[in-house]
Amino acid sequence: MASNARKRVVILGGGFGGVFTAKHLQRHAGSGVEIVLISRHNFFVFQPLLPEIAGGSINPGDGVTPLRRFLPGVAVMVAEIRELDLGAKTVHVTLGGEPGIRTVPYDQLVIALGQVVDLSRTPGLADRALVMKDVMDAFHIRNRVLGCLEDADATTEPRRRRSLLTFVVIGGGFTGVETIGEVQELVRKSLKYYPNIRPDEIRTILIQHGPRILPELPEHLATYAAEQLRRRGIEIRLNTGVEAATPAGIETGSGPPIDAETVVAAIGNAPAPLIRSLPLALEHGRIAVDRCLRVHGQDDVWALGDDAHIPLGEPNGDKVAYAPPLAQFAFREAKVLARNILAHLENRPLTAFEYRSLGTMAALGGRSGVADIMGVRISGFPAWVAWRLFYLSLLPGIATRLRVAADWLLDLVASRSIAEIRAAQSASRQVRCLAGDLVIEPGIDPGGVYVVTAGMFEVGAGPDAAADPDARAQPPRKVGPGGHFGMPLDGAATPTNEWVRAREDSTAYFIGKDDLQRLAMVSALVGRRADGAPMS
């Protein structure tokens, strides 16, 4: 329970808003205030650097800051926040390996949970696309790109090669532009190690719904950025919406479908379900707060960062400007919010949040960038240097700054690592096949079962009819969504002469032999319980 003597401030979220609120409180609050920060991870992710992690110029561990080191004196709780009870003034969380819900009481609550990626509006995209929100997302993209180069180097099948060597980023805002720039740079720098891939086989495509990229920047800088990207061979498709994602790639409103193994969605920011479930007023999916960052209708609840709708200045006619979802704003909001919580606890007047952006910048990869700093517009190499220096200065903690600076210096003189690091994981995964792909060869152990989720497969016995039509012994059977092939589910021996080929672009969920055995064991147990049989 929060003690009566000390006031407990509970901060939800370990991103820009939460961490810097905790930092300012820790600096300025006296011993009468206890600060608790609850977040999913025990580190802070500096999101503007994620494209560089995806591009391999920063190691993932170097681009994050451990919360316990950066926030001495703050009680850091690594937990999943499940529910808020604003009436009882409690937060419900699940902690590490502990079963059950833990209740954390608060006197003052700060909500800084950011936003989530929601791709549900485009059919198939959520299953198909990689996203760029967290450090593991960025690392995953890097590994996927390198994995595609490895596979393309080994395969001679033309459509498969094309798909593996096509890299698509959807969304032409900062995140999308910086990601495509870094992906292209990673591929370009890695190609010398892949003798079987020609540079002209690589396609990098940026898809933007609107008429230009970087709508946040003045038009001439955005035009410059587009020229730079095009000069490096990046295709930019403007006024193009993605209508669906398929096993093979994506379908756009204009032009033929694009076969691509790597599709990154830099779109779809949306409020987290937890935020939507709160009995709080939302405006444009964000929590409505006043200019002092206090949540409407709540005395002891505050919000900032991407999940808050913060008015900037007094209404001008009916026009009110709102703080954009940017790190530089969350960083400043945190200072005002911390000051206001302390003022509120001491019955002093609150301060309104006011901040004018100092400018905007984007790194384009290839040592080039664009920037508009207090009206001064720069581009090319100077903008790239300004971008790096600015973000280096914002990074929390000297150790993180030194590590990122060292990574960047190393990147100037040494080649990037092309190690494709895959965490030890179960073999089970989603498998995408292009029409004609041979999934199981006769005589090869399939290693598990494939459950078809989309498309159609042909399963035959004996010689592969597609490889040798004259040798067709019996017509192959078709297996569509819901069906399965590979290892028999009843544990019988796998036929050794079976082959499977995708009839059309298709997906299946592959369940490895080990997982299958675990599933069988669990379902046997569940079955016994349902039958009322005694458990040993």
Ligand SMILES: Cc1cc2nc3c(=O)[nH]c(=O)nc-3n(C[C@H](O)[C@H](O)[C@H](O)COP(=O)(O)OP(=O)(O)OC[C@H]3O[C@@H](n4cnc5c(N)ncnc54)[C@H](O)[C@@H]3O)c2cc1C
């Ligand atoms: C790839 C990328 C590039 C960007 N580049 C720039 C840029 O160049 N310049 C700029 O100004 N801005 C940039 N931004 C935007 C900027 O990063 C955000 O505006 C900023 O991070 C918002 O801070 P926040 O604290 O609101 O949310 P976040 O930083 O997203 O933090 C939210 C925190 O809450 C935690 N959390 C959420 N839900 C739960 C839960 N249920 N339980 C436990 N913990 C939870 C998360 O793990 C996270 O730690 C970029 C964003 C991205 C994704």
